[in-house]
Amino acid sequence: MSRRPSSRYSEMPMRVTDSRMSLINATPQNKDNVFGKLNIPKPQSTTSERRTSFFGKGIGAGGQRNSMFGAYGGPEKMKDPRPLHDKAFVQQCIKQLCEFLGERGFPGSVSVKALQSPSTKEFLKIYEFIYALLEPSFQMPTAKVEEEIPRMLKDLGYPFALSKSSMYSIGAPHTWPQALGALIWLIDTVKLFSGLREQGLLFSDFSDELCDLEEGTEYNKLFMEYCSDTYNKFMQGADTFEDEEDDYLNKLKKLYNVDEALLHTQQEKHAMLMEHVERLERESQTDRLAGKRTEKLRLQADLQKLQNYRCTLEAHKTGLENKAAGLAEELEAAEMQLEGLKQERTRLQHILEHQKFTPADIERINRERNELQQTVHSLNQSLEEAEQLVWNEEVNLSKTKEKAELKVAEYNKLGRKLKLIPQSAENACGHDFEIRTDYSATTITQYKTQIQNPLKNMMVDVEDECNRLTNVKLSLEETVEQVKSNIFDKENDIKQLKEQIRRVDQQLEHDMQEMAQEEEKWAAEVDSAETHKKRLEKNVTQGCEEAEEELKAAQQQYHVVVQETNEENRMVCKNLTDVFTSAVNHLCAVEKHCNEQLKRFDKMKEVIREDEADMKQLTDLVENFIKKANSL
Structure with a gap:
């Protein structure tokens, strides 16, 4: 029996369906707090083979089970549900194979026409290239290739039979669709493997530790007790083991410190994502690509407008910086003049304190001071009026620019309607009628x-x-x-x-x-x-x-x-x-x-x-x- 418990230990038909063991399948791999993370069990392939019961035939409800040495029926052959004989589906698969080989850097030259009926040599080359993506050290065997390829596909889990005789005439119309279906399945396997390998964070706890927690003493003890109890009830005719499952699940939660709140949060998040996926599938009938293209064109137009506005702002910023530099120079000159006036005031104050002035001198000084104050006041008023005039001119200039930009945008829009813009338009005749937002003379x-x-x-x-x-x-x-x-x-x-x-x-x-x-x-x-x-x-x-x-x-x-x-x-x-x-x-x-x-x-x-x-x-x-x- 496998070390990892399955959802049912008997393959016989159940009298009562049970879906509670799916949580037990997610065996924890970290003792610290792995149950607090979203543990996703390995999904079973919908095309996997169905095996018959290992225990042979059973008896009615309540009766005893037969011995475990019942007859074993081999795997049932499944019929491929894909429409491999539909020409449209085959063409779609060929196109998908050609795109995959082109994306992965296939060394040879492939085309849709060449893949309509490839030779055995080309098929083996393509198969070796795809299989090497799963196992880099893989080399195609030189002998009995027609037996090795079906065996390798079966070992990988390919659910449909690929006959040995089809390998001799791989490009025939009756054998190529089956081989093409196997290659498409192999491509899906490669994509799934690559996706899982890229999601390293999801399985980081598995790769960090060299030992497997399933080999621990506590886990083995719980697992053996669970197997013993369930198998005894199974031999007595039971099909469901709800009490044992609840007990086993509670012990596992205690052993691995399950964070049920975080687990519930992750489950709600998974449900929200599934609803989002269903909504996207319902919206698949609409042409989302056309909508996205329209949105892309609109965003490009907005980006162009923003870039033009940015250029305008940069030009305005440059003008303001130049004005600020001029004002800074004037301010520096005014500060220097103020500093000189302070020094002169200090000198005059020193002279006033250490020298004797006549009333006429004092009156003259006061008069000069008043005149200077009036001059400073008038200069300040002139400066404020100049700054207000400059601000009004800048506001008028920005309004004029906005009006000009609206006129230019209206002109360009009318030119596009009349097919005059761009230069390669139908009615442009090679002339560039577009007006851009630069306003030099x-x-x-x-x-x-x-x-x-x-x-x-x-x-x-x-x-x-x-x-x-x-x-x-x-x-x-x-x-x-x-x-x-x-x-x-x-x-x-x-x-x-x-x-x-x-x-x-x-x-x-x-x-x-x-x-x-x-x-x-x-x-x-x-x-x-x-x-x-x-x-x-x-x-x-x-x-x-x-x-x-x-x-x-x-x-x-x-x-x-x-x-x-x-x-x-x-x-x-x-x-x-x-x-x-x-x-x-x-x-x-x-x-x-x-x-x-x-x-x-x-x-x-x-x-x-x-x-x-x-x-x-x-x-x-x-x-x-x-x-x-x-x-x-």
Whole structure:
């Protein structure tokens, strides 16, 4: 048995499903606080082979289990659910294989066309390259390759069988899809292995320690107790072991110091991530790439605007720095002047303290001081007014720049709509009509010469083209008027044709009525012929009966009245001959009349040839009439 407990120790069908052992599968690998981290158990492949029970057949609920030496059924062969015989799916797999080989630096040259039907040598080279990504020291065996490749795939866990015979003709249409499916599965394995190898932090606790905690004494003791208890209940017929699992799980949590709060937090985080994945899958129907491209273009436009604004701010910053440098120089000069004035004041104060002044000197000094103070005050006011004027000018300049930028942006937007911007646009004709945000005098003059003259020329061309199109429009309008008049004439012709058709329909209806009357006449004649026929048959029948009676009388008086009987027989034969002759003459007359009617029908066929359905009915009627006449 494996050292790592599985979710069920019996492969027999369970009477009650149990999903609680999935937490026990995540065996901790660190005694400090590993249960506080998100331990992800190794996912079982959805294409893994299903094995039958090792313990053989079991009995009903509550009964004892059989011995563990039951028959072992080998692995069931699984059918590949992938549509490997679908051409679109095969082309997608070939494209995926080609992209993977190109990304991983395949030494040979591969293309989608070459992978439609590769040779055995190319397949072995590709297989060796992909397998070397899993095991760098791998080398393709030189002998019995057709046996080694299926064996290696089976050892890796490939769930579908790859026959030995398919290795001999790997590029055949019936064998290449299976081999291609194996390569795609191998590529997925390489990607999964690379992803797990890149996530080293997830398994850092495993690689840091050389020993496995599952070999510890405490863990082995708990595991053996759990196995013993569950196996005893299993042999007694139990399928679930909830109490043992809870006890085992609690002991493991105590042994490894489980942080359930952190584990619950990680589970909530996993649920949130799964909801995010489902939302992204639901949003997969929308064209996210187009949205991202649109957002990219919008962000690029914003970035360009920010860069232009940054250049403007840098230029403004440079101007302000220059002004600040000038003001700093003026301030330094004012400070130096102030320092000189302080020194002069100190000197004058020293002189005032150590010398005697006359009242006139003091008055003069006070007057000069007042004058100097007024001068300083006026200079300060002038400086403030100058600074306010400079600030107003800068504000007006920034507003003017913003207005100019709006105008330039509107101009560039209109130019893009008219396909004049950029220089490679459809209507630009190689001219650069775009205005950029640099406002030097030379650039403004350059824009005037660069944009105004080509635009004037284009406006002249557009006016010429408009005039030409106006002329074309007028000619087309005249043509439309002519076509309308033609349509009116044709409508009149159609009305005349409809009137002719109506007249023909009336004539046809009249002819049909005449034919119906003639048919009634023919039906009356047929009825009279039938009546005459019946009368003749009745007369013949009566004559036969009389002849039979006379024959009986003649037989009784044979020898006496032989001559009289012969005479009567001759009279009867003559009468019958007359009757049949008259009947034949009548039939000939009827047949002649029918032939005349057929000739009339032939003439009428030329008139009503377009109406095939009616002609068919008339022909059937005539044929029936002829059959009846012939039957008479």
